[in-house]
Amino acid sequence: MTTPHQDAGRYSAATKRFPEPNPDSKVSARIRDCRDQGRPALIGYLPVGYPTVDESIRAGIELGRNGADIIELGIPYSDPVMDGPVIQDATTVALSNGFKVDDVFRAAREITDQTDAVVVVMTYWNPVLRKGVDEFARRLAEAGGAGIITPDLVPNEAGEWFEASQAHGLDRIFLAAPSSSVERLDMIAHASSGFVYAVSVMGVTGARSSVSDVAERLVTDIRAAGAENVCVGLGVSRREHLDEIGAYADGVIVGTALVKALGAGGPEAVGRLARELAGRPEQPA
């Protein structure tokens, strides 16, 4: 049995030894390209399997073809403590429609093949543990995935993930919160690769009418701690948010608004919202 807390491994938060940032990071490269174009990266979230696996893949392709630079594929989970009602409802539908963790690898493959978006996975940690951290990482890398966002895994418990992410060339995207101490921001900045996910408000996922200005201070602090890229999520739903957040962050993460669009108007609605968020002109009918 593995002992994730022990410092037997090369890397650990306790000893402040982290892997070097991934030199071939597709995520970093894409964010650099966006920066060169003078804009923040647009990062869109969709749960795989909602409403069905095939339709979620179509939605991901629409998202990638209409302006998303990076796509977060969510793994529906039975106990999603960080999600608000919209995403909870969507992932419940996905699970009751028979979603399996393996479907994520197919989704990553198909979306990567059919769009130029960079695909990462966002998942609660137990499904990864169950599959085996190294096995999960290997299969995600084989499917063209670039990294994992880990909402309930902090660097302190990530010993196995440090090893597996380095072995398979994946990015480790940890979250930072407005409540994180300076010491923790330092740890998160050094443990992460690709980008650091800044939680803009204290709370669970869900579109809000305004994004708190706490986010700007947090981004500044994470950068000061040494992070290469910082992206902001939780609460983003409109084009104005992108302009506002893009002024200080490297990327803007949209989740709930896209899931709502998918529920109401199918994959095409996801494409339309992506164009609007990306500031692209309406497609002629």
Place this chain on the structure above:
Amino acid sequence: MADNSTPEQDTELAEPFLGAQNGSLRNATGPYFGDFGGQWMPESLIQAMDELEDTFEKAKADPEFLEEFQRLSREYSNRPSLLTEAERLSEKAGVRIFLKREDLNHTGSHKINNVLGQALLAKKMGKTRLIAETGAGQHGVATATAAAYFGMDCVVYMGEVDTNRQALNVARMQLLGAKVIAVQNGSRTLKDAINEALRDWVANVEDTHYLLGTAAGAHPFPAMVRYFHDAIGTEARQQLLDRTGRLPDAVAACVGGGSNAIGMFHAFLDDESVELYGLEPGGDGIDTDRHAATINLGRPGVLHGARTYLMQDDDGQTIESHSISAGLDYPGVGPEHAYLSDIGRVSYQAVTDTEAMDALRALCESEGIIPAIESAHALAGALRLAEQWKAEDPETARNKIIAVCLSGRGDKDMSTAVEWFGLGKATPSSEVNAANLRSQESGNADAPASETGPADSEEQK
């Protein structure tokens, strides 16, 4: 799950993991218990966990805090709780059974111990709002009670299924001024109530303390909840020594998340002669898919902040648990129990709904004590052990002692009991001849309890 290593080896092995001294299994501080435990939490909550840990560590060393906690335990919760020898039940069982009477605490269960401790910590941290999850409602009632006592706001999350089967406790919480939210997500039971409480906490962590009710979850909860329940076992051990002149041969407690059990076991962990039994909810039986016997049939994983045994499928999705007891209906278990199982110090066994309800009835009829269905699982385990001992040697068995943690009283379970046993309808006087009633009823006065119910056991199976 248990291996065959001896307790001596185990305690030596335990030292480096637990930071414990002199080979003791007591005083394990967390965050890890062997391979279990930890802090698998969202970053948004780490600061709150750190603050809680810091406050708790300081409080443990603060005589003023300890005096206040002990004063409240004495003057408000009715500690120390009694130790009752169940003499008629012992007679039937063929062993000596003692009951640690946590059912006599204020609010009716052991839950008040932990609640008062954490509420005091919340006050120290300047928090003005308490939130809690509850399964059977006992922890919710205790939290609502503490909130009323300390003048704090209180919200209790309870699975919708549980609000129905424990309606009395919903009303109690409301009467105490708490808002009760019926959680309609997932399996609508205890685990979903915890999810919802965590969501509330993430959004309101500045003024809110999440008063977790069991010895599970992320560090420092398992070690902290155990600390506040330590009196259960410490008192029981001394009371047994005073009354019988020796340590018991076995100690039994029910295990859902495992808070009363860890409190009861802890004082005995280093007493190698004392066998410890944790009784898990076996539902319809562990050969069916309707149970919550997490340690017996679960696999290691992460849920609600701790690495522990979980009921989960091959994808790591939590499997819904089933138990007649709302308070034990949880697909995880406290990480220290997972560890104590792995090193073989505690034997965890499953008790079915039927066995628990038989034991409940037996205690009612032989001792005049109506236990919570949760506690009836511990009692059923004790009666099973008594059978084994009797089968080995009835004469030796007669002098053996089992201490059972009677973690709560059964008032809240009346509607379940009414349904299970078909109770609640009095006999109309027209159907009996009052003058001859005594001779009519004497015919079955000695009928064993287990043969009188359950009324609908066939359906339950």
